[in-house]
Amino acid sequence: MRVKAEFLDSFESYLRENLPSVEGFHPHFSKAYQEIILAGGKRFRPLLLLSVVHTCAPSLMKNAYPVALGLEMLHTYSLIHDDLPxxxxxxxxxxxxxxxxxxxxxxxxxxxxxxxxxxxxQISQAPLSAETRIELVQALAQNGGSGGMVIGQAIDCEFEDKRLSQKELEFLHTNKTARLIAASLLMGAIICDLDAKSRDNIYSFGLKLGLLFQIQDDIIDATSSAEAEGKPTGNDEHKNSFVNLLGLEEAIQYKEDFIKSLNDELNTLDKKLADELDHIVKEYFNG
Known part of the structure; x- marks a missing residue:
């Protein structure tokens, strides 16, 4: 995969060379802290951030690595808590x-x-201007906190075994999943100092991309194995998922329609950036 080789290999090397550790005499806290970061995953959010920077301001790639690491750390925290009893x-x-x-x-x-x-x-110490760092912290906090991921997770837990409407389901997953994905793109745009309209357009694209990510995840849960995915599957029967609401065949069609709708959003972006993001969509979502 070209995108993965170009951005994620270098980011992974940076992560390993700058792996945070925890001082103290706790018997396993630092080990657990490092293990969960090194466990990997798709690194999809750092990929999005770094793709924007590589396309729009490639000279800032190394400056963006600490920000991408901070983004991945926050995402990893959300997975740990999501998995709790x-x-x-x-x-x-x-x-x-x-x-x-x-x-x-x-x-x-x-x-x-x-x-x-x-x-x-991590983000506050990135080699970027103070104004840029403040904007980055604000973007991540707004989308990862009560105005985004956290309220989405709260709704998801509260309404297990209670059927939501499609509009409510989209609200849930826009917040729980899509806002952090949109923030990843927005944070790349902030590092590159793109204008306000460009930032709005890339964030709007990111919200749709994030919903597509969730739709695909729901389909995978219904059709794949835990061994293949590295996490439990077939586990959404109590959840408000797109498959549970629409049925598998309609969810697959909904995904395909969503991929097509992303083209309209791509047309609002700079052509070079649009081409890069289109490539990511096709590689990750088989569009």
């Missing part, structure tokens, strides 16, 4: 045993808490 009670994530199973629930909660706050420290 109080939420999804999952025993597998990124092909590895979840932290509350491998260690204990207290460790998992506190590693998640640490990653959440450390993410912003």
């Amino acid at each position: 109080a939420m999804d009670d999952a025993d597998l994530r990124r092909g590895e045993t979840t932290l509350h199973v491998a260690y204990d629930e207290v460790t998992a909660i506190l590693v998640g808490d640490a990653l959440n706050t450390d993410a912003f420290c």
Whole structure:
């Protein structure tokens, strides 16, 4: 995969060379903290951020790595908490045993808490202007907190086994999943100092891309195995998923229609950036 080789290999090297550690005499906290970051995953959000920077301001790529790491740290915290017994009670994530199973629930909660706050420290120390760093922190906080991912997760948990309308389902997943994906693109645009209209357009595209990501995830949960995906599947029967609401065949068609609608959003972007993002859509979503 060209995109993955070009951006994610270099980011992965940076992550390993700058892997945060936790001082103290706790027997396993630092180990658990590092293991969950190194467990990998798609690194989809850093990819989006770095794709924007590489296309629009390639000289700032190295400056953007700490921001991409902070973004991945916040996303990782959300996965740890999502897997907790109080939420999804999952025993597998990124092909590895979840932290509350491998260690204990207290460790998992506190590693998640640490990653959440450390993410912003990571961004605050990036070699960028103070104004840019403040904008980046604000974008991530607005989309990752109560105005985005957290309220989406709260709704998801509250309405298990309670059928939502399609409009309510889209609201849920726009917040739980799409806003952080949109923020990834927006943060790349902030690093590149793109104008306000360009930022609005790329964020709008990101919201649709994030919903597409969730639709595909719901389809995968219904059709794939835990071994193939590195996390539990067939686990959404109590959830408000697009497959549960629409049925599998209609969800697949909805995904295809969503991919087509992204073309309209791409047309609002700079052509070079649109081409790069179109390439990502095709590689990740088989468009």
